[in-house]
Amino acid sequence: MAWQRKILRVDLTAGTCTSEPLNMEWAKIYLGQRGLATKYFVEEVAPSVEPMSPANKLIFATGPLTGTMASTGGRYSVITKGPLTGAIACSNSGGYWGAELKMAGWDMVIFEGRAASPVYLHIENDTATLHDASALWGKTTWDVEPALRKIHQDSQLKISSIGRAGENGVLYAAVINDLHRAAGRSGVGAVMGSKNLKAIAVRGTKGVAGVKDPKAFMKATQAAKAVLAGNAVTGEGLPKFGTQVLMNVINEVGAMPTRNFRDVQFEGAKDISAEAMHAPRESDGKANLVTNQACFGCTIACGRISKLDQTHYTVVNKPEYWGASGGLEYEAAWALGSANGVNDLEALTYANFVCNEDGFDPISFGATVGAVMELYQMGVLTKEQLGIEAPFGSAKALTYFAECTAKGEGFGPEIGLGSKRLTAKYGHPDLSMTVKGQEFPAYDPRGIQGMGLAYATSNRGACHLRGYTVASEVLGIPIKTDPLETEGKAGLVKAFQDATAVFDSAGICVFTSFAWTLADVAPQLDAACEGDWSLDNLNMVGERIWNMERQFNNAAGFTAKDDNLPKRLLTEAAKTGPAKGLVAGLDKMLPEYYAERGWDTEGRPTAATVERLGL
């Protein structure tokens, strides 16, 4: 089965933990993790629910391959209604926590209600108990993890927790596990904080038994691992350079959003790139990057582990930041760096450490700082309001804002609102580079046209991980398409969105898709669990999940008008690079996309589509 067939329901209001069987019929239709947990969510929660209210639920879900020997099979997702967007939120994380939950005997944990005072959940195999977390409230994720291991005298405890950002209602607060892996986007950590839930500490020693056909599973996972090892991207590029290798690539193609998307190329990109992380620093002769790291069961190992320069202004006399910890991924390096015009690699690494330590999304945080810096340059925000001079390029302002946001001090709570609410408050809503309230990631849709459509239609607000057409448009995976062309992108975006929904629901990492297609995933699923996991059906499952999320958003009040991009990207042409003179051609792609999806002109799945997908 690869399923434990058991979910844990935690009523925080009542303080109870109950076990119930996993709905195996749904597991055959919605696969697992993102798909299956969303099915539970939409069945149990009204679309109109206020995200930070006790009526919202928060689901931690594994996939069928989580905890198995499938490569990258350590993933879990957090599903809720997001406070940043008001849309369905689903944030995926690696590390070791997801596999541990599965090995403790649980496929999923559903939290409902709100605890009267701070609590944490302790799971030891079949036993789940809520404990008082008053002494942990106000602590960072870096303090919580060792504290819980000490309390339970268990050095192997795996912990997901929120830092002060989640407690303080930063609308893009993250859930952090294993110190620096994050269910990062859409504010799932803020919902956790609103429930007075500080942490989930898990110890599982039961293993994941009951794989449907162990022999076939062994064969399928080994064949799939050979594909990853033999592929130059997953076998060599990602382990050595990580996602950060994209910094120079995306800058060269002229799709590097810079200074709040005023520019599409950043002159400082080379200083904050993967290559720069490898180079010895002038100050101490050591490189920023210490090593790479793998999540549970991963044979790619793209994770970055960095050490700061101890003489850098951010950490002088702060030895707690001198150890090796989670380094810059491309998205974080972009959002903390290019988006603000900051090219100080150590400052970005420090800000990234703070984001992990206190649990908030570096993408939304960095992009919001970009808007703040623009408002400062315009004279709308002043040094007196901000507590610091904040022109584009100021590393000191960036790291100061990171500390303020982490602690909820000074201007931090305003930055914690995200750029949509902040720019509206100061009278310039057009300066918010968001879709459905969520900040853009690191690709400018003027230079990579398909990404404009992917952002506009993403069910959780602007996101690169819902349909990563960069793979095709820039990197040539699986086939090269022209990034400046809008034609054909509707079908491309749909195909990426549907396939990604399957990867996200299986318990594996989407980075495998640089080497694997669904044809590599299908035999692993087929051997692992019951159900029809043929290629055709998997494509249908992905499409079903996408439409289910869309229906929830529509019912929550989103319409075709929300499938839009900020005015800047539609009216201000790129100033340099191959896209010079171009704006995002969303209007050329969106109607075709609706047609491809089987949606009406208002962006609603038609009755025929709903029926075809069995929704």
Next chain:
Amino acid sequence: MADTIRVTLKLYATLGKYLPAELRRSNEAVLEVPASAVLGDLIGQFSVPPPSCFLVLVNGVFLPPSQRATATFVDGDVVAIWPPVAGG
């Protein structure tokens, strides 16, 4: 000389190792080559094996494999090359 041009060659990720040590930090070299030079002539200067040149951008625009043996450059072109890479 009228028939030579200056082209900036950028070698990234694992290809950076083919550059002389003093150029590795910037990942780039400015080359003076005949106007008839093609990609092989540029990378040949640093003994970069052609099969490892996966992503080739000329002024940011993709140069398809089918044109790499024949496409020539103009003065001031920037040619950036990567082995197979990806991120997200």
